[in-house]
Amino acid sequence: MEVFYKKETLKAYLNKLNKQDSVGFVPTMGALHDGHLSLIKRAKKENNIVIVSIFVNPTQFDKQEDLIKYPKDLTKDLKLLEKVNCDVVFAPEANEIYDNRIKAESFVFDGLEDEMEGKHRKGHFDGVGTIVKKLFEITSPDKAYFGEKDFQQLQIIKKVVEKFELPIKIVPCDIYRENxxxxxxxxxxxxIGKSREEAPFIYKTLQKAKEKFEKEPINEIISWVEKEFSKNEILDLEYFEIADETTLKPTKHKKENTRYRAFIAVLADNVRLIDNIALN
Structure with missing residues (x-):
């Protein structure tokens, strides 16, 4: 496994690869878990070379406190990557990526950035767009792998590829869950403690919302979810929305030939958790 900390040395290494080799890319912010490893394993099956980046991107954090608290353990991450036979790791410092000017570019994602996470995390998707575009330019992959847990981010990354006409296939991967x-x-x-015990309530609520979606109006489902969380003393509901999968626009009325997804954000002792589920 090759580990690079500088973009120029990584580029030089990649330039020496056989042009026929397909390159898969899995961008991460480290603190790797089985969800990340599932992306890497899939990428390994579908490509000759797999690159994993480990970089906690400062420009996508709307709160400095969250950036400071974000878990980091590069030594542990590298051991996990060796176990899944990762080929290349890119673990730069912020100044290396941003050329000593740590600032996000401004993007327009055709309205995708204005919904849900965009409403609650100012500037978040400018930071996401900035880092993903930079990493794509450095690694030049054929395919890039993203989990559907961050479904809005996934749609925005697809928009980055579309707008900048990048020759990269974005591969969505199923949400990986605890037991x-x-x-x-x-x-x-x-x-910790009660927060961890109560956290599975989020997915259980999404599953029930999916059951209700077949027969009940959307506004009644939203009201039901809000009431369920109002009874929970540990979890604070930030938002629950049912939206068109493609536009991410929230909707109150079902339309034929439209795929819908439920999105949720919850605070558990100041730890922010997001999740989603396909409804039809």
């Missing part, structure tokens, strides 16, 4: 249903996230290590 109790909690969507795997690097933030989960910050959940």
């Amino acid at each position: 109790d249903g909690l969507a795997m996230s690097s933030r989960n290590v910050r959940l």
Whole structure:
């Protein structure tokens, strides 16, 4: 496994590869878990070379406190990557990526950036767009792999590829869950005691909302979810929305030939958890 900390040395290495080799890319912010490893394993099956980046991107954090608290353990991450036979790791410092000017570019994602996470995390998707575009330019992959837990981010990354006409196939991967249903996230290590015990309630509620979607109006489902969380003393509901999968626009009325997804964000002792589920 090759580990690079500088983009120029990584580019030089990649330039020497056989042009016929397909390159798969899995961008991460480290604190790796089985969800990340599932992406890497899939990438390994579908490509000759797999690159994993480990970089906690400062420009996508709307709160400095969250950036400071984000878990980091590069030594542990590298050991996990060796176990899944990762080929290349890129683990730069922020100044290396941003050329000593740590600032996000401004993007227009045709309205995708204005919904859900965009409403609650100012500038978040400018940071996401900035880092993904930079990493794509450095690694030049054929395919890039992203989990559907961050479904809005996934749609925005597809938009980055479309707008900049990048020759990269974005591969969505199913949400990887703990045995109790909690969507795997690097933030989960910050959940302790009652917060961790109650966290699976998020997915259970999504599953029930999916059942209700077949027969009940959307506004009644939203009201039901809000009431369920109002009764929970540990979890605070930030938002629950049912939206068109493609536009991410929230909707109150079902239309034929439209795919819908439920999106949720919850605070558990100041740890922010997001999840989603396809409804039809």
